[in-house]
Amino acid sequence: MKKVITIMMATFLLMAFFITSFAAEDTPDLRGVFTDETVDFNISVSKITNPVEPQAWPGSGAAAQVSSVIIEQIGFLNIAGHEGNVGILVKVTGHGRDYAKYDNVSVxxxxxDxxxxxxxxxxxxxxLYDCGAPTLGGHRFDIRCVSHNSPYTEKSAWATFNITP
Structure with missing residues (x-):
């Protein structure tokens, strides 16, 4: 009986690892969604203010505290249904609720991913945020993330950029 249980457990673990390895490969890389071609506009980023805290929070419940919010990329999107729109990619370490604004309008x-x-x-x-069709002039993107669990850590970042013809 002990051998049967051992074989069943070994089979179960083998199947669990096999399924997990395939699940991780289906995740798209959002860093490659920006177009290299110029639309009719150019974006020049004036300032990105990010915290310097790239480590993960060691816990405090089921979801780790938000420890950093980093604006990774600003550009024009190359995704079906969003082509040519201003896109902003943000990396949040930890788990929380995001509050983002583009030109003081919630997005x-x-x-x-x-x-x-x-x-x-x-x-x-x-x-990944779609901030709509590009309009000439200066723009600002703000994001604030608040952790799901106590002590409700809050981190934020912002960027200003210009869109020119």
Whole structure:
């Protein structure tokens, strides 16, 4: 009986590792969604203010505290249904609720992708925002993230940029 249970457990673990390895490969890389071609405009980033805290929070419940918010990329999107729009990619280490504004108007992400720093659990997320069709002039993007669990850590970042013909 002991051998049967051991074989069943070994089979179960083997199948669990096999399934997990395939699940991780289906995740798209959101850093490649920006077009290299110029639309009819150019973006020049004036300032990005990000915290310098890239480590993961060691815990405080089921979801790790937000420990950093980093604006990774600003450009023109190359995704079906969003082509040519201003896109902003944000990397959030930890788990929380995002509050983002583009030119002082609330915007929501339309796509997200988890990332793993160590282990097998998601340590944070890449959020992709579509800020609409490009308009000439100066623009500002602000984001604030608040952790899901106590002590409700809050981190923020912002960027200013110009769109020119």
């Amino acid at each position: 929501d992400y339309f796509q997200r 988890g990332f793993i720093l160590s282990g097998t659990l998601v340590d944070g997320w890449y959020y």
